[in-house]
Amino acid sequence: GQQLNQSPQSMFIQEGEDVSMNCTSSSIFNTWLWYKQDPGEGPVLLIALYKAGELTSNGRLTAQFGITRKDSFLNISASIPSDVGIYFCAGPQITTGTASKLTFGTGTRLQVTL
Amino acid sequence: DVKVTQSSRYLVKRTGEKVFLECVQDMDHENMFWYRQDPGLGLRLIYFSYDVKMKEKGDIPEGYSVSREKKERFSLILESASTNQTSMYLCASSLVRSPLHFGNGTRLTVT
Numbered sequence: 161g162q163q164l165n166q167s168p169q170s171m172f173i174q175e176g177e178d179v180s181m182n183c184t185s186s187s188i189f190n191t192w193l194w195y196k197q198d199p200g201e202g203p204v205l206l207i208a209l210y211k212a213g214e215l216t217s218n219g220r221l222t223a224q225f226g227i228t229r230k231d232s233f234l235n236i237s238a239s240i241p242s243d244v245g246i247y248f249c250a251g252p253q254i255t256t257g258t259a260s261k262l263t264f265g266t267g268t269r270l271q272v273t274l
Numbered sequence: 275d276v277k278v279t280q281s282s283r284y285l286v287k288r289t290g291e292k293v294f295l296e297c298v299q300d301m302d303h304e305n306m307f308w309y310r311q312d313p314g315l316g317l318r319l320i321y322f323s324y325d326v327k328m329k330e331k332g333d334i335p336e337g338y339s340v341s342r343e344k345k346e347r348f349s350l351i352l353e354s355a356s357t358n359q360t361s362m363y364l365c366a367s368s369l370v371r372s373p374l375h376f377g378n379g380t381r382l383t384v385t
Contacts, residue, residue: 193373197303202278202364202376203317248316260371261332264309264317 164249164265172271179236181268183249186227190227190230193250193262203248241272277301278377279302280365286383293352295380297365304370308332308340308347311362311379323348 166183173179183192191210194242195203207218209225209232216223224233248269252260282346299306305324309317309332319332321340329340337359341349348367352359362381366374 164316166316201378202366203374204376205373208373249319261319261322261330262307262374263319263333266314266316 164176164251164263166247166249166265166268168274169266170269170271170272173239175239175272175274177239179226179232179239179243179268179270180234181247182231182233183265184231185251186230188229189251191230191252194221194223194232194234195250195264197246197248197267199245203246206247231241236270239270241274243270244272245270252256278365278367278375280363280377280380282380283378284381284383286385287352287355288385289356290336291352291355291384293355293382293384295350295352295363295365295382297348297350297367297377298346299348299367299375300346301367301369301375302345303367304345306342306370307366307368307374308338308348308350309364309366310334311364317364320350355382357384358383 164185194207198202207223212229214225220237222235246269248267249265250262278299287293290343307322308320311317318334319337323342339351360378360383364379365377368374
C-alpha cells in the first residue's frame with residue numbers, strides 16, 4: 161500500500177514552545193486528515209483539509225494542505241502538557257462501497273517538558 | 275457521542291492459539307475497520323467492512339480474517355496466533371465518507 165512518512169518521528173519540547181511536523185507521500189491525496197492519539201486511547205480527528213493550499217485552524221492547531229498535494233503540515237502554538245501524544249496524518253486512498261480506505265502516517269510522538 | 279468498544283484492553287495468548295478480538299459500535303455506522311499499530315510504522319489497515327457480511331482486505335490481511343454478522347459488531351480473528359502478531363489492535367467505525375471513530379485498542383501479546 162501507499163506510505164505516508166512523518167517527521168520528526170519524535171520530539172521533546174518545552175511547555176510554551178511552538179511545534180511543527182510534516183507528512184509526505186509519494187502519491188497525490190485529495191484529502192488530508194490529522195489525528196491525535198492520547199496515551200492509552202484511540203486516535204481522534206483534529207483537522208481535515210480538502211483543497212490544495214488550504215490552511216485550517218482548530219484552536220492552537222493549524223494545518224496546511226501542500227500545493228503539490230503530496231504533503232501536509234501541522235503546527236501547534238504555545239504547547240501545553242496535554243499536547244502530549246502521537247500525531248498521525250492520514251489520507252483516503254480508494255473507496256469501496258461506502259468505505260474509504262484510509263492510509264495513516266508513521267506518527268510523530270510529542271513529549272512536553274515543563 | 276459515538277462509542278466504539280473493544281472487548282479486551284489487554285490479551286496474552288500462546289503461539290498457535292485461535293484469537294478473537296471483538297469490536298462493537300453503538301451509532302449504526304455502515305463502515306468498520308481493523309488496524310494494527312506498531313512503533314515507527316503507524317497504523318496499518320488489516321481489513322474493513324462497508325456492510326453486514328461484506329469485507330475487504332486492507333494492506334496487511336495475511337494471517338487474519340474477519341466476521342461481520344451484525345451491523346454493530348466486527349470481529350478480527352487470528353486463526354493461529356504467531357509472535358509477529360504481537361501488537362496494538364485498533365477498531366474504528368464511520369458513516370459514509372465521514373471521519374473514523376476509534377476504540378481504545380487491544381494490546382495483544384503472543385508468547
